[in-house]
Amino acid sequence: KRPFSQTSPWRLQTKELDEDALKSLKVNKKRLMKDLHHTCQWGTGKRWGKAETETGMTRLALSDSDKQARDWFVKTTEDLGCKVTVDEMGNIFAVRPGLKNDKPATFAGSHLDTQPTGGRYDGILGVHAGIEMIKVLNENWIETEYPVGVVNWTNEEGARFPMSMSSSGVWAGSIPLAAAHNLREVHPGTATMAEELSRIGYLGSVAASHEATLMAAHFELHIEQGPLLEMANKKVGVVIGVQAYKWLTVNVKGRDTHTGTTDLKSRADALLAASKMILHSHRLATAHNALASTGILNLKPGSTNTVPGDVSFSLDIRAPADETVASVLALVQQDFPKIAAGENLSGLNDGGTPSLPCTVSITEDFDSPATTFHASCIDAVTRAAQRVLGPDGKSLTMEMTSGAGHDSVYTSKRCPTSMIFIPCREGMSHNPEEFCKEEDCAIGAEVLLHSVLRFDRMREV
Amino acid sequence: KRPFSQTSPWRLQTKELDEDALKSLKVNKKRLMKDLHHTCQWGTGKRWGKAETETGMTRLALSDSDKQARDWFVKTTEDLGCKVTVDEMGNIFAVRPGLKNDKPATFAGSHLDTQPTGGRYDGILGVHAGIEMIKVLNENWIETEYPVGVVNWTNEEGARFPMSMSSSGVWAGSIPLAAAHNLREVHPGTATMAEELSRIGYLGSVAASHEATLMAAHFELHIEQGPLLEMANKKVGVVIGVQAYKWLTVNVKGRDTHTGTTDLKSRADALLAASKMILHSHRLATAHNALASTGILNLKPGSTNTVPGDVSFSLDIRAPADETVASVLALVQQDFPKIAAGENLSGLNDGGTPSLPCTVSITEDFDSPATTFHASCIDAVTRAAQRVLGPDGKSLTMEMTSGAGHDSVYTSKRCPTSMIFIPCREGMSHNPEEFCKEEDCAIGAEVLLHSVLRFDRMREV
């Protein structure tokens, strides 16, 4: 047995704890949920139920309410004894010292930003579970071998600045800093990410880089956002990877003309062409067992009696395998120009007057290839889940691939990473009615705690 | 011969003029075009050519630039000796006294507002031709039998406040004042028409009513906005009526869900359903020889990775006969709910994964039945065109029905009305590149002048 550390305020070292002692380490469910709902006062969204907490969230990245949640995060983690740093992307790292403080921390992380009509759990739960982990360690006087930390990543959603996981992407060296800084908000389209970081006081001085902020590992608790755990009656998903996805912007150009004086054959109707493309992308996705979705569509000039000459829309293509996404993309690139030109692809033109050609341009804004998480982190999560769930652990757990992207995708490029999923009601997410049971939130947070502790004791350096 | 009027500054009465003298009354083409381009400094739009005047217009109703154009209109017509009144809809009436001033004026009128990406001629030419008419009367010392006037109607385009001809509609008693005052702008959707009238100082005190501002007749010069005159090599269109149209708002409700975790069959994708409806409306229009157009589409929440749960779009349906518009509307009302519910109408679902149902609601915002103009005004225009065009007059003129709505639609409900069309390049309108030859503008203005003078001498009261 090693002596108690002289420098650390927490003196019971993890190496001293046996399995039974570790098993008894529990998160405080009430406190976890109280904290979570407390921070949901900043950016409260649409009400869907009667209970006080039955509202969604509207906390777009770098908005005023995001600033308030961030300020709370910084104050809370500092009060818990963490050292807090903010990098050039506004990522906030809170580190609790361990025995060997010259080594990088093991992180728990997620994000506090939400969709425009998001819920209270997506991202938020993961950050709160990280804070709860620190609280449990503190109140049990536990000194970890290495430092442990909690990270709040900026603009994970990609909802306000249209690139998901943009700031973990910069940290990983996968997205250039300038590209992320220059991202312009979707609505109303005036501010850039750098401007907003600076405006809310979170343009930090630390380089946004895995070399400036080292990570020994990254564990992320997240709600599944899909229906699989609930349908299978499981409590914990051990996430072994993330499916591939690409984001495109499609711009269709026709000609502004009068709706009352321009006969159908003399039109170059960019919206009619875009409608056909959206329908076609749905058919392509169906044929390839992939997903294709349009979440943003803007048109110009936007007048009832003008045929729109300019339509832009987003296209989000996903599939488990990179090859599938590539195949759908290739068909989009091949077929959209034909649709614009007026070819009768899959009978889209049947029964409609042929008209003048439009043109189309397609840009790829974002690419996240299929991700595989790290075997030792997956193992840590599997064992932690069994520790938390007890004898039934095996039957209440399942391995799964994430449909959504997460900051863990980018951390996995630079350090061992894996994720923990918990079920959410009807798989609903990116919706105000997103809901997770308190019990499940607590199970997830406890698995996170034990995953980090297990990794802390297993790690080599 | 009657004595010169003692009270009028213009002493040569029209009754004294014979055909030959009338024939020699010409508009000043240079002055007309100079004035027109002068006022296009307010709201100058997109440049499309090198010449100074080769830009479009962006002068939305009741915008700051519309106020500047209005101020110019008021000052100019007052300086020409007109009495100017402004009604509660911001319609501006400028009246030049005649011999019998206890009787209503014969008006020339159109509008100074434009589309978001409009041209320099649509509406603007008609107002300027009215002012040029006053100038020609003044400089030739002509006293008309009855007063003549020029009217600038508010928000004819319906582009900013989504109801076309809204203010002539109130004047005619066809649209309730409150409905027009409460119209909310399309973008960004904050201000109402009443607020904007008041803000720019054009919420007049005169009742917006055909009973408060009497009209003996309304003549409107306008560009055709379609290709028929140009294709037929005609100089003047004698407009005998206007086709029917209706404006609808279609709202599709689905469910916000995550694009990465929601499989295709678990979606209620409001944009996919809306795309099918837009395609279907194009097919319905084709089948009925009608027009169907969507110029506005808004969706919520508007995030790349959220399947939109809420889409609203405009639908503009037109046809020469009321019955045709009614038939298309009936099919829209019958078919859109089926498309929303997931029925495979005309193979729209072929090759796509069936998904959860959406719902749809359709509201009719505006209805303009087919209009027939007044025989004696049509006659006045026909004769005026022959007077202006000379021996070739008959072969350079054709009767036609307007595809676009105009304030003359509403004036025709309360006073004898007709319109004069001139050709525009390639029939292009609601487009910055809208263009009319100076020569054609002058011909149109001259036909307007002579139509008004002819009517002035023909009228009974």
Ligand SMILES: NC(=O)NCCC(=O)O
């Ligand atoms: N967790 C989550 O919804 N992330 C957004 C990134 C994505 O689009 O998958």
Ligand SMILES: NC(=O)NCCC(=O)O
């Ligand atoms: N002239 C014109 O473009 N008016 C707008 C009304 C319509 O939509 O037809």
